[in-house]
Amino acid sequence: MIKGIGVDIVDLARFERQVERTxxxxxxxxxxxxxxxxVRSLAARFAAKEALIKAMGDSAGVTWHELEVVSGVGGNPEFLLQGTALQALAARGITSVHLSMTHDAGVACAFVVAEGDS
Structure with missing residues (x-):
């Protein structure tokens, strides 16, 4: 059963300027x-983390470093979740998370589907 979905888009030039400034x-x-x-891959990972937070409904109990994006089977992106992020997902009844990311034409985009048993 789908517990939440999230999507986020990041302007690559703006993200790069922010990183240069800060x-x-x-x-x-x-x-x-x-x-x-x-940087373009970092922007996509930032979008992925934001999309996961949206799929969860809020960011309570989550820190950025606990939401790591890694290359999974066949190079497909997936989350490596740790610590309180795992607890926050469990508290929301989320048992699996699906991630898709892309960066092209000056933007990075990520889409997340959070699933649970009931």
Whole structure:
């Protein structure tokens, strides 16, 4: 059963300007392994984290580093969730999360579907 959906779009040029103006955003928003990626990939991961928060309904009990986006089977993106983020999902009855991301034509976009048993 679908518990929530979320979508987010990030303007790549604007995201890059923000990162240049405030370099501290990178360690604040991304895990150590995510930080090695190009800016367009970081923008897509930021969109993914925002989309997950929307699918959950709010960000209570969630920190940015607990929402890591990794390459899963076949290179498809998926979340590696930890700590209080896992607890927050469980409290909302969410048992699985599906993620799709893209970056093209100056934007990054992510779509999340959160599912639960009932």
């Amino acid at each position: 370099p501290a955003l990178i360690p604040r928003l991304f895990t150590e392994s995510e930080r090695t990626l190009p």
